[in-house]
Amino acid sequence: MSHPVKGVDHAFIMVDDLDDAAERYRALGFTLSPRGLHSAAKGSANYTIMFPEDYFELLGILAPTPGNAPRRAMLEKCGQGLHAVACRIDDAAKGAASLGELGIATYGLGDFQRPVPLPGGGEGIAAFSTVSFAPEEVPTGIVFMCQHKTRETVWLPELMTHANTAIGLDAVIARSSAPEADGARMARLFAAGNVKAEGGVAEVTTGPNSAPILMMDEAALAAAYPGVDLAKTPTGAFTALRLRVSDLSAAIKVLAKAGIPHSRTSRGVAAAPEACSGAIIEFVPAG
Numbered sequence: 075m076s077h078p079v080k081g082v083d084h085a086f087i088m089v090d091d092l093d094d095a096a097e098r099y100r101a102l103g104f105t106l107s108p109r110g111l112h113s114a115a116k117g118s119a120n121y122t123i124m125f126p127e128d129y130f131e132l133l134g135i136l137a138p139t140p141g142n143a144p145r146r147a148m149l150e151k152c153g154q155g156l157h158a159v160a161c162r163i164d165d166a167a168k169g170a171a172s173l174g175e176l177g178i179a180t181y182g183l184g185d186f187q188r189p190v191p192l193p194g195g196g197e198g199i200a201a202f203s204t205v206s207f208a209p210e211e212v213p214t215g216i217v218f219m220c221q222h223k224t225r226e227t228v229w230l231p232e233l234m235t236h237a238n239t240a241i242g243l244d245a246v247i248a249r250s251s252a253p254e255a256d257g258a259r260m261a262r263l264f265a266a267g268n269v270k271a272e273g274g275v276a277e278v279t280t281g282p283n284s285a286p287i288l289m290m291d292e293a294a295l296a297a298a299y300p301g302v303d304l305a306k307t308p309t310g311a312f313t314a315l316r317l318r319v320s321d322l323s324a325a326i327k328v329l330a331k332a333g334i335p336h337s338r339t340s341r342g343v344a345a346a347p348e349a350c351s352g353a354i355i356e357f358v359p360a361g
Contacts, residue, residue: 077176077265078169080162081284083220085130085246085315086120087353088149088157092134095351096121099132102345102355103238103328106132107230108191110200115141116186124233125242127283130315132351148311155308155352156315158216159246159287161263161280166203166221178262179208182218190227198227207263213256213289214248215311217263238325240317243285244358247314249304250276253289260287285316299344299354301337306347307354314344314354318361325357 089095096106099121106121117139121132135142135149148157163169170180187201206218222228250256254269257276261267266281274294278287295304295313307313319325319342326343329336335346342358 076172078163078165078172079219079264079281080164081264081266081281082128082243082246082287083160083162083222084122084128085156085160085243085312086133086158087130087155087315087351088145089132089134089154089351090149092119092121092132092136095132095134098349098351099123101332101334102350103325103332104236104240105233107233108193110188110190111136112188113186115139117142118145122228122233123236123240124229125240126229126234128243128285129228130243152308152310153352155347156215156246156312157308158218159312160204160218160220162284163205163219163221166205166219169219169221170205173207179211180205180219181208182206187224192227193230193232198224200224200227211259211263213259214250217260238328238357239319239321240325240357241320241360242318243315244318244356245285245288245314245316246312247288247290247295247298247316247354248312249295249307250289250291253291253294257287257289260289298339299337299356300339302344302346302354303348306352308352312353314356316342316356316358318359319357320360322357322359 112118117137183205190198190200201223203221253276254271257269261278264280274291276289334349344356
């Protein structure tokens, strides 16, 4: 049975205050989608930040419901920030069956849809099927699979141009006390998963045209993000989102104009988590 998971589709930043997070990410130079309201049972809403091949989203809880109790508990326990990675999959139901045959446990298979306010007016529907990896399969955070049924209402051309010139996910980064072992666990979740470990960093390949996942120990993270207060990122989740930009100088100008705390990194520039709702957002040159 072939492995059905093809790479990283998107990531989500779970936040305490969705309106506040939206303003922060606009100040960072991102074009946000109109707010997407989820069902009453979910009690949540999101904004997407789209790129040609992938995206990330801001997710907030608007009203407590039994359905969002686990996410509320996670926010309370871990703090806001980069909590989840969604994986590319063609068919969630068939994928869950295939993963089961490979000895990889999943749960929560289901379909959902939400209305999509279209930037030019009117409304569409975004429809998905999702299934999650069982917690024991995942070394940190939430990792689930997402089958897109209506890509045309999610990847809207007018949402893909950003003042900071961001064009895609470059890496998802997590803190780990055992990077090589955690990297091996993460790699098992992807068809193309392989691990290269060196100097407190384990890089997990996730697929063609797909961002890798980096597991870093505390020293490696501190070296990667000098001057950044890592305590402002969530525990037991992901730490940083590295994004490719077509013009790094433009991204730096956006941060400076907005007065957003940032620091240079070995490859680019990182905005501090206190300005990014608990996530480190790093901009690096494309290519």
